[in-house]
Amino acid sequence: MKEISAIIKPFKLDEVREALADVGVMGLTVTEVKGFGRQKGHTELYRGAEYVVDFLPKVKIELVLSDEQVNPAVDAIIKAAYTGKIGDGKIFIKNVEEVIRIRTGETGVDAV
Numbered sequence: 001m002k003e004i005s006a007i008i009k010p011f012k013l014d015e016v017r018e019a020l021a022d023v024g025v026m027g028l029t030v031t032e033v034k035g036f037g038r039q040k041g042h043t044e045l046y047r048g049a050e051y052v053v054d055f056l057p058k059v060k061i062e063l064v065l066s067d068e069q070v071n072p073a074v075d076a077i078i079k080a081a082y083t084g085k086i087g088d089g090k091i092f093i094k095n096v097e098e099v100i101r102i103r104t105g106e107t108g109v110d111a112v
Contacts, residue, residue, distance in 0.1 A: 001066060027063065
C-alpha cells in the first residue's frame, strides 16, 4: 500500500477529485494549507499599500491506495492539476505499513 500526498492549486480541487473518482478512488482527505516553492510568494497592492504574500494558499490531498491503484491515481492527479504555470504543485508517494478501519477492525487493503 502507498500513501499519496499531493499539493495542488485550490481551484483545481474539483477537477482532481473527479479524475480520481473516474479511476476508482473511493476516499481522500483534503486540507487547506499555505506554502511556497520556487515562486516564493508575490507582492500585492491593497488600498494603496504594497505588501508581500510569502505563503500562498494550496490544497493538500491525501489518499491511501493499493499498489495497483497508485499509477492510475498519480496520472489522474497530474492530468487534472496541470496548468503549465509555476506552482502547479507536487506529489509525494510513501509506503504504508498497515491500515486498520476503526469501525470494523478490517486491516490491510480491505481497510482502505
